[in-house]
Structures are given as C-alpha cells and as structure tokens.
Amino acid sequence: MAAHAHAVKRYPGFWGWLWDWLTTVDHKKIGILYLVAGGLFFVFGGIEALLIRLQLMFPMNDLISEDFYNELITMHGTTMIFLAAMPVIFALMNAVVPLQIGARDVAFPFVNALGFWTFFFGGLLLNLAWLMGEVPDAGWTAYPPLATTAYSSHHGMDYYVLGLQIAGIGTLLGGINFMATIINLRAPGMTFMRMPMFTWASFITSALIVFAFPALTVGLVAMMFDRIFGANFFNVDAGGNIVLWEHIFWLFGHPEVYILILPAFGVISEVISTFSRKRLFGYSTMVFATILIAFLGFMVWAHHMFTTGLGPVANALFSIATMAIAVPTGIKVFNWLFTMWGGSIRFTAANLYAIGFIPTFVMGGVTGVMLASAPADFQYHDSYFVVGHFHYTIVGGLVTGLLAGIHYWWPKMFGRMLHEGLGKLSFWFYIIGFHLTFFVQHFLGLLGMPRRVATYLPNQGFDTMNLVSTIGAILMTVGIAVFFVNVVITSLKPRHAANDPWEDGRTLEWAIPSPAPEYNFKQIPLVRGLDAWWKEKMEGNKELPPAEPLGPIHMPSPSILPFIMGVGFFISGFGFMYNLVFAVIGLVIVLVCMALRSIFDDHGYHIEPEEPKKGEVAA
Amino acid sequence: MSAHEHHAGALPPEPEKATLEGRNKILGFWLFLGAETVLFGTLFSAYLAFRNSVLDGPKPEELFQLPMTFIMTVVLLVSSLTSVFAVQAMHRHKTGQMLGWMAVTIALGAVFLGLEIYEFNEYAHEGHRFTTSAFSSAFYTLVGFHGGHVAFGILWIGLVILQILKKGLTVVTAPKVYVSAIYWHFIDVVWVFIFTVVYLMGKV
Amino acid sequence: MTENHSASQPQTQRHRVEGPQKHIVVFVLSMVLTIIAFAAVAAGKVNKLFVIFLLLGMAIVQAFAQMAFWMHMKDRGHFFPIIGIVGGVFVVIMLVALALLWTWW
Amino acid sequence: MNRWHAGKKLALALMFGLFPLLAACGRADLSVLNPQGPVAQRQFDVLMVSVGIMTLVVVVVFALLIYVLVRFRRRRGDNSIPEQVEGNHKLEIIWTVIPIILLIILAVPTVGAIGKFAEDYWDDPNAVQVKVTAYQYWWEFEYPQYGITTAQELVVPIGKKIAFELVAGDVKHSFWIPAIGGKMDNNPGLTNRFYLEFPTPGVYRGRCAELCGPSHAYMDFKAKAVDQASFDRWVAAMQGPAVLPEDDNIREAFVSKCLTCHAVGDQGAPIGPNLTGLGSRVTVAGILFNDTPEQEYVIDPAKTEENIKVWLEDTQKIKPGNMMPSAVDLQLTQEQIDGIAKYLANYRLDYE
Known part of the structure; x- marks a missing residue:
C-alpha cells in the first residue's frame, strides 16, 4: 500500500506514512482503509465460523464448550454483517462511486473519514470483548431477556450494544455522505438515468441506511438503558415487552439485508455487462426494481417473527409482502441473463465470481420465497434451513458479489492486476466449498436440527451432512486463503495497470489512470450518455470530453480530528461499561472535536494540474 | 466552486446556497433529519407501546400538568419563529439583527430546557422515576432525547454566534446559520408531536 | 425519477426578499391550533376518540405548516x-x- | 423404524435433484419431511408446492445460464462488438408476470394454511389443554383439565386436538415437534396458543428452537402419543398420591434435598421439573436415553438408574448453566444417590 505523490506537507518515514493514513480524507484512501479493516474483521469472523464448523463436524463433539460456542455464533454473525460485509461495501462505494459520477471527492470528505474511524473503533470495541474475557453470547439478534442483565450479567452484551452503536453512527454518516454525493456531485450530463448501476445501488443502499439505522440506534439505546441504567423496556416484570425488541431489531434488520445485497446486485450488473461487452439489459427496469426492493424491504420485517405469535392477519400480510419482493429480484436475474445473451463473454476471475453469483443467489432467493410462506416457516424457522438460506444470500450472494467487485476494481484501487490464474483457482475452491457447506444445511434443518445448537446427539441422521458441511467450510477457507495469497503476490508486483485494463470498461472510472490520481479527473468530464466511456470509445475518442477548462484543483485538507473523535467514542464506550466519568470524557472529546472542526475553517489546498505526463498513461 | 470566489461585501442574496459546500451541507443535513425522523418515530412507537405499563407509578393523567406544558410549548414555538427571523435577517445581510434573533432563540431554548429539568425533577418526587416502569423509561427516553437535542442546539447556535462575531457573515458561515435554524425548527416540530401524543393524549 | 437537473451547476436563484408576514401567519396558526388542542383536553367532556383524532390532525397541520414555511420546504430545490x-x-x-x-x- | 412412503420419497428425491445423502427423509419421529400428523402434513404440502415452483424457477435459470455461457462465450481473437441491446419490454413483462402468477399459486395455500393453523381449540371441550412453560433447558407440561403437571415428556391421547398454551418462565424458547407440526415461541410475559394432532401412537422428539443459553442444544423433550384408554390411565396415575422411597434414610434425603425444588404427585415444590413417574420416561434430563439400542424407546430401568446417577454426579457437565446443583453440592452420600436413583428409576406409572 504505497502512498503516491501528495501535494500537502508530508513527513518522511514510517510515522509520516502512518500520519498520512490516519489523517486522510481522500475517498480512495478511505476506501482502502475500509477494505483493510473489513478484511481484518472478515478474517476474525472466518476463524469463528471455522471453529463453529469444526465443533459441529461430529455428534457430541467437545472441541469447544457450550458457552464458548454461543460466544462464537454471536460474534461470527455480528462481525460478519456489521464489521466485515458493511465496510467492504463501503470500500467499493468509496473507491468507485465518485469516479463513476465524475466527481473529485465525496460531498463530505471529513465526514467520510469520520465515518470510517467511528466504524473502526466501534468494531474494535466489540472485538475487545475477546480480550476482556466477557464476550456477547445472546446471538447476533440479541433477543431479550437472554440479552438482559438478568440472564447475561457479565459485560458481554454491553460490548455488543456499545460497539454496534458506535459502528452504527459511522455507517449512518457514510450513508448520508453517499446520498449527498450522488445527488449533488454528478458531473455535467450525468443525469440520474445515466448513472451506472453500481452507483444506483449505492444510492439506494445509502437511503436504506439512512432510514433503517436510526431504528437500530433506538433499539440499542433501549437495550443499553436497560442493561446499564436499569430501564424497563424489556423487563417483563416492570411492564416491559420483549417483542418490542424483535420488532425494532427486524424493522432495521430486514432493510439491512437489502443494504447488504443491493451493492452486490450493482457490482454484478457492472461486471457482467463489461465482460459481455454489452450494455446492461433493461437498465431502467433494473433501476426501478432496485427502488422497489428497497421500498418493499421496509414492509416485510415481521417474516422473521412468524412464530412469535403475531396472529394470522399479520402473518398472512407479511407472507404476501415478502413473496412480492421475489418479483423485482427475479426481474434482475433475468435481465442479467439477457445482458449476457448475444454478448461476447470473457471468463475472467471477476466474471467467474459474477457468474457464480447468479445461480447461487437464485437458490438463496427461492428458499427465501419458501420461508415467506408462514405455515411452512413454522417448520423452517430457527432451524438449519434458515441458516442455509441466509448464507446462500449473504455469502453466496453478497460475498461472491463483493469478491467479483474486488477483482474487477482492484486495478483501479491499487494500480495492479490480481493474478488471473490464482483468482480462478480461488473461485473454484470457494464456490465448491460454499455449496458443500450450505446446501446440505437446508436438509439438516428439514430433518429436525435447530440452529445455534452447540452440538447434536448421534443417530438422528445429522452426522454425514454435518461432516460434509465442515469439509465444505475447509474448502471455502482454502479458496479465501488463495485469494489472500493472490493479494500478497500482486502487491509485490510493479504498478502498471492500464487505464482500462479490462479493455471493455464502460463507465467513467476506466477513462482515468489506475490508480486514480488524487484529484480523480484533471477536468470534470462532460457525460453524453449511459456508459459514457464506452460511448466515447465507440466514437473513437481517447479521452472524455471536458466540462471545464484546465485550472487549479481545490482539495480538502487532511485532518486528524476524525481519528480523535473515533477514539473519543471508543473511550466513552468503555466508560459506559466501567466508569461513567470516562463516558462523559469520551463524549466531551467528540463534542470538542466537532467545535474545533466548526471553528477552524478548512481552506484546503490547490493542485496545479501539470501537462499530461507520459508516465501517467500506461504504455 | 470554492469558498474563495466570494469576498466580503459581495455577499449573494442567499449566501447559504452560494457555494457547493453550502449546498452539500444543507442537503446532507436534510438527509440527517430524515434519519432523525426515524429515530424519534421509533422512540414514539416505544412510548405508545408502553403508555399503559405504569405499574405502581403515577398514571399520565395524574402526572402531567397542562399549564406547564402549555408554557413550554409557547416558549419553543416563539423560539422557532425568532429563528426564522434570524434567517430572514441573514438573507437581507443584516448581521446584527440576525445575531440578535439567534440570541433570543437560544435564550428561549434555555428557558424551555430549564422548565423541562424542573418538570422532570417534580415527576421524580412524585414517584415517576426512570426505573419505575416501562412507561416511565419510555417517557424519559423520548422526552429526554428531545431535551438533549434542545441542549445540543443551544450549544451549536451559541457556537455559530461566536463564529459570526469573529468571522462575520460570509458564504462559509451563512450555511451554518441556515442549517442550525433548520435543526431548531425540526426540534420544534418534534415537540409538536410530543405535546400532542405524550402530554395531551395522556390527559384525554 | 424524473429529477434530472445537473446538481453540480450552481443554482441561479432570483433574489426575493421575503417579508415576515407569512411566517407570522404560520406562527399565529400554530398558536391557535395549540390553544385549541389544550382547550379541547382541558375541557375534558368531549368524545375521547374524537379528541384524539382532532389533536393528531391539528399536530399534523401545524407540523406541515412549519416545515413548509419555516423550514422552506415549499421552496424550489x-x-x-x-x-x-x-x-x-x-x-x-x-x-x-x-x-x-x-x-x- | 423409518416408515417413509416410497412415493413421497421419490418425489422429494426428484425435486431435490437426487441428492444422495437424502437416502432417507430422516427419522420418522423427528423429520419435517416425514410428517406424522395432519398439521405437519399440511405444512409439508405447502413446502412441496413451494419446492415444486422453486424447482421450476431454478431449472429455468440454470438452463438459460448454461446455454448463454456456452453459446456466447468469447472465442479467441474475437474482437467484434455485440449489438448493444437496450432491453425488451415484451420479455421483461413476461418475467414480471410469470413470477407473479407463480407466487399467487403459492400464496393461496399459504393463506389457507395460516387460517387453518390459527384455529383456537383451547375452549373446545373435546380438546386436551396443555399449558407448556419453558424454563432454561426443561419443559413443564400442565394439564389444567386434570390438575396434573409433568415435565420433559408430554403424554397425549391420539386422535384428539391438543390445544397448547405456550409461555416461558425465564428467557424466550420455542416449542417444536418437527414430525407433528411446526413451532411456536414461548415468550416470557405473553402467551401463544396453537394446536397439534397426533394420529399415530409413538414417541416423537421435540426440542427448543430458540437460542436460550449454553444448553440450548440439550433442551429436548419427548412427546408420547398413546390411545385414549392409556391416556386416561396415565392421568389417573398422575392424579394419585405420591409414591415416596420406602427406605427411611433415602426418603428423608429425597424429601429434604430433592422435594425442596421438585415435586412428585401431591408432594414437593413446583420449582424444578416434576418427577412423578420418572421411571416411565424415555430420557433423563431430556437427553440421556433410557432405552436400549436394540429396542428403541423401550425403557430399561437399569439404564435409567445409571442415567440418573450420571446426571446427579455433575449436572453442569450434562447441561451447562442449568439451575440444578450436583450431588456434591447437595451433600448427598453415595448411598443416598444410589437409593434415590433406584427409587426414581422404578417410579413407573403403569398405563401402556
């Protein structure tokens, strides 16, 4: 991760390098920070997953204790969703969206850095639970009363509540930032209906974040007040009600599922279209389908609660609403297939992941429709069938999509091409391992295995399938390990990726050098249609038409304040658990930083654009 | 377009929207208010769910005093109006007037906050504490979150006043005035629903 | 989405100096609605369900007026x-x- | 023991693409795919409708995908630019309308079954009422019509509607007997009602489906369906006076150490699981089986006795986090342990 030429004052050596990364407000660098942090948490979550699978490899296995097992499942779920999947999504959004809309940066570069550091310190706080020996253990859904102090008296769930609260603030800031960026910073000519599909997906995802995360915030506040200040939201004896938590959690939680999957849809649309050399089939329908999915996503949360006892009317309504989501999703799948139809499909590693996504996600989608049927869900609910289903959507869908996106945009982010052979090898290990792991889990559920069990009795017909599942998990691990090897090998190679390394790039990011210069575009481009870069290439142009004359480029100054604010939140999180004085100190740090940011105007600095250098354009 | 293109004395008619940064700020803040709407909505739904879970504590109709609530409502409503006047003064580039109205706004906000603290104190003496019941927890969380927003608004507008005194009204400071005013109105609108749903409907 | 103006263009806005009249009208409206609301509850003899819907209706009207005028949501952009x-x-x-x-x- | 129906199995195997591991549809007393009662059967029918529709969708997508990948792969040296198709409204309408039709086909039986399962038989005089209270890692079954309470092993008559009222005593649990019917949650502070039917006599495995703590995996119970005459005899036996250990020393220990939390018949305290007729139960603590490998669910009292001792020796080892102290903490002598185990293993209700 080398830093490139920087026009502001830079300090030499390691500390200068570190300072550069701690203070950066450049969306491309923040994207890399998100990718590194997300990758780190992904490794944590992956180790947890592997331990879970090893424990379940044999009946009545005693590799790990029941307590530890519950800690593992809780941390695995929480880490993977909030600390691995979300940041990698933000990594791609940061790396790509400003480039795709022809912008120099996001709307709020400072807030962008703040969002990252807040997320990072929230995640760190949550994972410090391992070191402190008091680990969350009530499942990632944290249903009370199991998650209240009456049944979980140690600080484990406090780490969950406070860590997620802090990470959630970061995510909310990111969501607002990307909405504002996409609304206000599109290049001239880039109308909404000319935006690349990934940008659309990012826009809708950001909107979902803005409207869904506050509900989680309130849920976590209520849980925190219950746990720390003796409130009674979920205390049945004092008139509280546990179902409130389930409603609030899933009112956030279901949109969260679409927050996760929509960016993957966006990635697939880009990758498949590029490697088929064809424009996206039915672009406007795709946009409409995305909006519809997001809208319906808010009206289906109670399908996670069919067995809670909401009554037949609610169950019927939520069943039908849930089934309705299958329609726009189905439209998307067929539009991808017909994007490839008549195209000229190139099987790069990125495209393999994207193509692998389609059947895998379809299988996750159809089991989703099966789950939507409330009476049958009485059987599936909280069984391994559900585990199989949501791993098909979140791993088979989201993670596969993210891996496609990472392979696809890696040259734009780092200026180097990932090794194709290793990429393909990792794909085959990953996809075969994935299906081995999770396909059998549907049947385990149907044969009567509940989820979240630390072990199971022999002689119930579970043994073989659990063994197969564990072998699959090991294969998947190999696939991911090959990917990491690929990353390491690639980082050692020279940085010589071309502007448009896939040669069939369609959108604006492929018109500029890889990696993009600090200011992205020397001149803000004029966008003349959908797939703007493709259009220019087809007309024989070597560059985008500029929308402004060459001139000094204004850049925002780096700042250490976002990092300090993250630290402030971190201190305050600890303080809420152990000593309220520190909670206050942490929050005061945050407020003081906010005031400092307001008082001292950021005048930024200017980059004088040089004449095009030969070295900048790849030979 | 950067802040440097505008110099003092050549302030545009709507200085808050003169720069891209200003427009970004206003848009981003509106989106934040969308999130705040959900935040308060969730708190309202928790309150509504628990409005009857009073246990041994005082019931809402015994607890709430209409005259007090009415005074608080009027104070906040007037402060919202003075906040509009501040923005109007800004549009006319009358910095002094603007600062005056902002000062009035935060003064009224402080009165509101003082009354709320007094009110909470009274309730606690009547046995309506944070931990009494699910109803009391939900009440204090909802109304307390609103009070926290008022307190933050006072600090914020105060800081903006100090900045204007130091830097004057420019295209950099104008968006701060505008955005803090929008925030203040939003708090007032939330209070409209609090006095309706919590206090008045609790007395019906 | 029919919105297709390019947002990076500076919005050219005509200078209109608003008078305070509209805002005072909104204030008076809000005050009147508030007083009616408190009076309806203080009177205490009216049909309960009717009062609840009246209160909610008035709150929504008041909020709408304040957001449209005080928060400028009625304006362009x-x-x-x-x-x-x-x-x-x-x-x-x-x-x-x-x-x-x-x-x- | 696995009485699966050949036709159903064949259909399933075809549907799921002849998955070799699905050699059987699982245990008849446990599997969703092997329904043993009308509720589970109806749920299975909805499942099959959805599996049918979804298989169709998956087959179409896979076929299209494979065709596209083979037919339109890029040949070496091919630099032609394909036609940039914008879309096709006719096609898009087709793949909007067909899924809607498929979903309606699924929605109709779904809504019908929701209505069916929402029927409340609690006040039906012909139904048997069972109040299920779930505690951390054990189940209490109260029969308000008969004034009796048992634990861990639900005994029900065949052919009648069993009306359940579900509640939790501590954290949230979920009551699930897969072969008989889908689950319903036991919520603290809220009651849920639903019903099940057991047409065939036999033992069915039930379990907790909601994460409830470290021993969630061990929170199993059994549902024993018997004919009406046997059920009546069982009720009568349960209603009868408690049988206490004959040996004075053992009785004294049992009353002072066990009956402070447990109950037998009309004696003891209703804090922990009721122990009346423990010797007739298939398991100790829900997971230690008292039967022999040769004959499933035929109780061997010697094994019961052994299991009770295993349980008493270290309850936290069998079910971590449960509330029951081990023998050491109760200061039971080895002689008392043996005596109590023998007494409980032989405390059988003669009803079958």
Whole structure:
C-alpha cells in the first residue's frame, strides 16, 4: 500500500506514512482503509465460523464448550454483517462511486473519514470483548431477556450494544455522505438515468441506511438503558415487552439485508455487462426494481417473527409482502441473463465470481420465497434451513458479489492486476466449498436440527451432512486463503495497470489512470450518455470530453480530528461499561472535536494540474 | 466552486446556497433529519407501546400538568419563529439583527430546557422515576432525547454566534446559520408531536 | 425519477426578499391550533376518540405548516429534503402502526 | 423404524435433484419431511408446492445460464462488438408476470394454511389443554383439565386436538415437534396458543428452537402419543398420591434435598421439573436415553438408574448453566444417590 505523490506537507518515514493514513480524507484512501479493516474483521469472523464448523463436524463433539460456542455464533454473525460485509461495501462505494459520477471527492470528505474511524473503533470495541474475557453470547439478534442483565450479567452484551452503536453512527454518516454525493456531485450530463448501476445501488443502499439505522440506534439505546441504567423496556416484570425488541431489531434488520445485497446486485450488473461487452439489459427496469426492493424491504420485517405469535392477519400480510419482493429480484436475474445473451463473454476471475453469483443467489432467493410462506416457516424457522438460506444470500450472494467487485476494481484501487490464474483457482475452491457447506444445511434443518445448537446427539441422521458441511467450510477457507495469497503476490508486483485494463470498461472510472490520481479527473468530464466511456470509445475518442477548462484543483485538507473523535467514542464506550466519568470524557472529546472542526475553517489546498505526463498513461 | 470566489461585501442574496459546500451541507443535513425522523418515530412507537405499563407509578393523567406544558410549548414555538427571523435577517445581510434573533432563540431554548429539568425533577418526587416502569423509561427516553437535542442546539447556535462575531457573515458561515435554524425548527416540530401524543393524549 | 437537473451547476436563484408576514401567519396558526388542542383536553367532556383524532390532525397541520414555511420546504430545490422527510415518515408510520396494533393485540 | 412412503420419497428425491445423502427423509419421529400428523402434513404440502415452483424457477435459470455461457462465450481473437441491446419490454413483462402468477399459486395455500393453523381449540371441550412453560433447558407440561403437571415428556391421547398454551418462565424458547407440526415461541410475559394432532401412537422428539443459553442444544423433550384408554390411565396415575422411597434414610434425603425444588404427585415444590413417574420416561434430563439400542424407546430401568446417577454426579457437565446443583453440592452420600436413583428409576406409572 504505497502512498503516491501528495501535494500537502508530508513527513518522511514510517510515522509520516502512518500520519498520512490516519489523517486522510481522500475517498480512495478511505476506501482502502475500509477494505483493510473489513478484511481484518472478515478474517476474525472466518476463524469463528471455522471453529463453529469444526465443533459441529461430529455428534457430541467437545472441541469447544457450550458457552464458548454461543460466544462464537454471536460474534461470527455480528462481525460478519456489521464489521466485515458493511465496510467492504463501503470500500467499493468509496473507491468507485465518485469516479463513476465524475466527481473529485465525496460531498463530505471529513465526514467520510469520520465515518470510517467511528466504524473502526466501534468494531474494535466489540472485538475487545475477546480480550476482556466477557464476550456477547445472546446471538447476533440479541433477543431479550437472554440479552438482559438478568440472564447475561457479565459485560458481554454491553460490548455488543456499545460497539454496534458506535459502528452504527459511522455507517449512518457514510450513508448520508453517499446520498449527498450522488445527488449533488454528478458531473455535467450525468443525469440520474445515466448513472451506472453500481452507483444506483449505492444510492439506494445509502437511503436504506439512512432510514433503517436510526431504528437500530433506538433499539440499542433501549437495550443499553436497560442493561446499564436499569430501564424497563424489556423487563417483563416492570411492564416491559420483549417483542418490542424483535420488532425494532427486524424493522432495521430486514432493510439491512437489502443494504447488504443491493451493492452486490450493482457490482454484478457492472461486471457482467463489461465482460459481455454489452450494455446492461433493461437498465431502467433494473433501476426501478432496485427502488422497489428497497421500498418493499421496509414492509416485510415481521417474516422473521412468524412464530412469535403475531396472529394470522399479520402473518398472512407479511407472507404476501415478502413473496412480492421475489418479483423485482427475479426481474434482475433475468435481465442479467439477457445482458449476457448475444454478448461476447470473457471468463475472467471477476466474471467467474459474477457468474457464480447468479445461480447461487437464485437458490438463496427461492428458499427465501419458501420461508415467506408462514405455515411452512413454522417448520423452517430457527432451524438449519434458515441458516442455509441466509448464507446462500449473504455469502453466496453478497460475498461472491463483493469478491467479483474486488477483482474487477482492484486495478483501479491499487494500480495492479490480481493474478488471473490464482483468482480462478480461488473461485473454484470457494464456490465448491460454499455449496458443500450450505446446501446440505437446508436438509439438516428439514430433518429436525435447530440452529445455534452447540452440538447434536448421534443417530438422528445429522452426522454425514454435518461432516460434509465442515469439509465444505475447509474448502471455502482454502479458496479465501488463495485469494489472500493472490493479494500478497500482486502487491509485490510493479504498478502498471492500464487505464482500462479490462479493455471493455464502460463507465467513467476506466477513462482515468489506475490508480486514480488524487484529484480523480484533471477536468470534470462532460457525460453524453449511459456508459459514457464506452460511448466515447465507440466514437473513437481517447479521452472524455471536458466540462471545464484546465485550472487549479481545490482539495480538502487532511485532518486528524476524525481519528480523535473515533477514539473519543471508543473511550466513552468503555466508560459506559466501567466508569461513567470516562463516558462523559469520551463524549466531551467528540463534542470538542466537532467545535474545533466548526471553528477552524478548512481552506484546503490547490493542485496545479501539470501537462499530461507520459508516465501517467500506461504504455 | 470554492469558498474563495466570494469576498466580503459581495455577499449573494442567499449566501447559504452560494457555494457547493453550502449546498452539500444543507442537503446532507436534510438527509440527517430524515434519519432523525426515524429515530424519534421509533422512540414514539416505544412510548405508545408502553403508555399503559405504569405499574405502581403515577398514571399520565395524574402526572402531567397542562399549564406547564402549555408554557413550554409557547416558549419553543416563539423560539422557532425568532429563528426564522434570524434567517430572514441573514438573507437581507443584516448581521446584527440576525445575531440578535439567534440570541433570543437560544435564550428561549434555555428557558424551555430549564422548565423541562424542573418538570422532570417534580415527576421524580412524585414517584415517576426512570426505573419505575416501562412507561416511565419510555417517557424519559423520548422526552429526554428531545431535551438533549434542545441542549445540543443551544450549544451549536451559541457556537455559530461566536463564529459570526469573529468571522462575520460570509458564504462559509451563512450555511451554518441556515442549517442550525433548520435543526431548531425540526426540534420544534418534534415537540409538536410530543405535546400532542405524550402530554395531551395522556390527559384525554 | 424524473429529477434530472445537473446538481453540480450552481443554482441561479432570483433574489426575493421575503417579508415576515407569512411566517407570522404560520406562527399565529400554530398558536391557535395549540390553544385549541389544550382547550379541547382541558375541557375534558368531549368524545375521547374524537379528541384524539382532532389533536393528531391539528399536530399534523401545524407540523406541515412549519416545515413548509419555516423550514422552506415549499421552496424550489427541495426535492431531496422532501424525499428525506417523506421516507422517514413512511418508516415512522410503519413503526407507530406496529406499536398500536401490537398493544391492542 | 423409518416408515417413509416410497412415493413421497421419490418425489422429494426428484425435486431435490437426487441428492444422495437424502437416502432417507430422516427419522420418522423427528423429520419435517416425514410428517406424522395432519398439521405437519399440511405444512409439508405447502413446502412441496413451494419446492415444486422453486424447482421450476431454478431449472429455468440454470438452463438459460448454461446455454448463454456456452453459446456466447468469447472465442479467441474475437474482437467484434455485440449489438448493444437496450432491453425488451415484451420479455421483461413476461418475467414480471410469470413470477407473479407463480407466487399467487403459492400464496393461496399459504393463506389457507395460516387460517387453518390459527384455529383456537383451547375452549373446545373435546380438546386436551396443555399449558407448556419453558424454563432454561426443561419443559413443564400442565394439564389444567386434570390438575396434573409433568415435565420433559408430554403424554397425549391420539386422535384428539391438543390445544397448547405456550409461555416461558425465564428467557424466550420455542416449542417444536418437527414430525407433528411446526413451532411456536414461548415468550416470557405473553402467551401463544396453537394446536397439534397426533394420529399415530409413538414417541416423537421435540426440542427448543430458540437460542436460550449454553444448553440450548440439550433442551429436548419427548412427546408420547398413546390411545385414549392409556391416556386416561396415565392421568389417573398422575392424579394419585405420591409414591415416596420406602427406605427411611433415602426418603428423608429425597424429601429434604430433592422435594425442596421438585415435586412428585401431591408432594414437593413446583420449582424444578416434576418427577412423578420418572421411571416411565424415555430420557433423563431430556437427553440421556433410557432405552436400549436394540429396542428403541423401550425403557430399561437399569439404564435409567445409571442415567440418573450420571446426571446427579455433575449436572453442569450434562447441561451447562442449568439451575440444578450436583450431588456434591447437595451433600448427598453415595448411598443416598444410589437409593434415590433406584427409587426414581422404578417410579413407573403403569398405563401402556
């Protein structure tokens, strides 16, 4: 991760390098920070997953204790969703969206850095639970009363509540930032209906974040007040009600599922279209389908609660609403297939992941429709069938999509091409391992295995399938390990990726050098249609038409304040658990930083654009 | 377009929207208010769910005093109006007037906050504490979150006043005035629903 | 989405100096609605369900007026602010419906 | 023991693509795919409708995908630019309308079954009422019509509607007997009602489906369906006076150490699981089986005795986090342990 030429004052050596990364407000660098942090948490979550699978490899296995097992499942779920999947999504959004809309940066570069550091310190706080020996253990859904102090008296769930609260603030800031960026910073000519599909997906995802995360915030506040200040939201004896938590959690939680999957849809649309050399089939329908999915996503949360006892009317309504989501999703799948139809499909590693996504996600989608049927869900609910289903959507869908996106945009982010052979090898290990792991889990559920069990009795017909599942998990691990090897090998190679390394790039990011210069575009481009870069290439142009004359480029100054604010939140999180004085100190740090940011105007600095250098354009 | 293109004395008619940064700020803040709407909505739904879970504590109709609530409502409503006047003064580039109205706004906000603290104190003496019941927890969380927003608004507008005194009204400071005013109105609108749903409907 | 103006263009706005009249009208309206609301509750003899709907109706009218005028949502260029608030309100409606339905159930 | 129906199995195997591991549809007393009662059968029918529709969708997508990948792969040296198709409204309408039709086909039986399962038989005089209270890692079954309470092993008559009222005593649990019917949650502070039917006599495995703590995996119970005459005899036996250990020393220990939390018949305290007729139960603590490998669910009292001792020796080892102290903490002598185990293993209700 080398830093490139920087026009502001830079300090030499390691500390200068570190300072550069701690203070950066450049969306491309923040994207890399998100990718590194997300990758780190992904490794944590992956180790947890592997331990879970090893424990379940044999009946009545005693590799790990029941307590530890519950800690593992809780941390695995929480880490993977909030600390691995979300940041990698933000990594791609940061790396790509400003480039795709022809912008120099996001709307709020400072807030962008703040969002990252807040997320990072929230995640760190949550994972410090391992070191402190008091680990969350009530499942990632944290249903009370199991998650209240009456049944979980140690600080484990406090780490969950406070860590997620802090990470959630970061995510909310990111969501607002990307909405504002996409609304206000599109290049001239880039109308909404000319935006690349990934940008659309990012826009809708950001909107979902803005409207869904506050509900989680309130849920976590209520849980925190219950746990720390003796409130009674979920205390049945004092008139509280546990179902409130389930409603609030899933009112956030279901949109969260679409927050996760929509960016993957966006990635697939880009990758498949590029490697088929064809424009996206039915672009406007795709946009409409995305909006519809997001809208319906808010009206289906109670399908996670069919067995809670909401009554037949609610169950019927939520069943039908849930089934309705299958329609726009189905439209998307067929539009991808017909994007490839008549195209000229190139099987790069990125495209393999994207193509692998389609059947895998379809299988996750159809089991989703099966789950939507409330009476049958009485059987599936909280069984391994559900585990199989949501791993098909979140791993088979989201993670596969993210891996496609990472392979696809890696040259734009780092200026180097990932090794194709290793990429393909990792794909085959990953996809075969994935299906081995999770396909059998549907049947385990149907044969009567509940989820979240630390072990199971022999002689119930579970043994073989659990063994197969564990072998699959090991294969998947190999696939991911090959990917990491690929990353390491690639980082050692020279940085010589071309502007448009896939040669069939369609959108604006492929018109500029890889990696993009600090200011992205020397001149803000004029966008003349959908797939703007493709259009220019087809007309024989070597560059985008500029929308402004060459001139000094204004850049925002780096700042250490976002990092300090993250630290402030971190201190305050600890303080809420152990000593309220520190909670206050942490929050005061945050407020003081906010005031400092307001008082001292950021005048930024200017980059004088040089004449095009030969070295900048790849030979 | 950067802040440097505008110099003092050549302030545009709507200085808050003169720069891209200003427009970004206003848009981003509106989106934040969308999130705040959900935040308060969730708190309202928790309150509504628990409005009857009073246990041994005082019931809402015994607890709430209409005259007090009415005074608080009027104070906040007037402060919202003075906040509009501040923005109007800004549009006319009358910095002094603007600062005056902002000062009035935060003064009224402080009165509101003082009354709320007094009110909470009274309730606690009547046995309506944070931990009494699910109803009391939900009440204090909802109304307390609103009070926290008022307190933050006072600090914020105060800081903006100090900045204007130091830097004057420019295209950099104008968006701060505008955005803090929008925030203040939003708090007032939330209070409209609090006095309706919590206090008045609790007395019906 | 029919919105297709390019947002990076500076918005050219004509200078209109607003008088305070409209805002005072909104203030008076808000005050009147507030007084009616408090009076309806203080009177205490009216039909309960009617009062609740009256209170909610008046709160919505008052909030709407304040957002339209004081928060300038009626002005041009407020498409996305409206989306933001409407989106939030949509989620809130789901939430409040949830709270009410579930406590009745 | 696995009485699966050949036709159903064949259909399933075809549907799921002849998955070799699905050699059987699982245990008849446990599997969703092997329904043993009308509720589970109806749920299975909805499942099959959805599996049918979804298989169709998956087959179409896979076929299209494979065709596209083979037919339109890029040949070496091919630099032609394909036609940039914008879309096709006719096609898009087709793949909007067909899924809607498929979903309606699924929605109709779904809504019908929701209505069916929402029927409340609690006040039906012909139904048997069972109040199920779930505690951390054990189940209490109260029969308000008969004034009796048992634990861990639900005994029900065949052919009647069993009306359940579900509640939790501590954290949230979920009551699930897969072969008989889908689950319903036991919520603290809220009651849920639903019903099940057991047409065939036999033992069915039930379990907790909601994460409830470290021993969630061990929170199993059994449902024993017997004919009406046997059920009546069982009720009568349960209603009868408690049988206490004959040996004075053992009785004294049992009353002072066990009956402070447990109950037998009309004696003891209703804090922990009721122990009346423990010797007739298939398991100790829900997971230690008292039967022999040769004959499933035929109780061997010697094994019961052994299991009770295993349980008493270290309850936290069998079910971590449960509330029951081990023998050491109760200061039971080895002689008392043996005596109590023998007494409980032989405390059988003669009803079958």
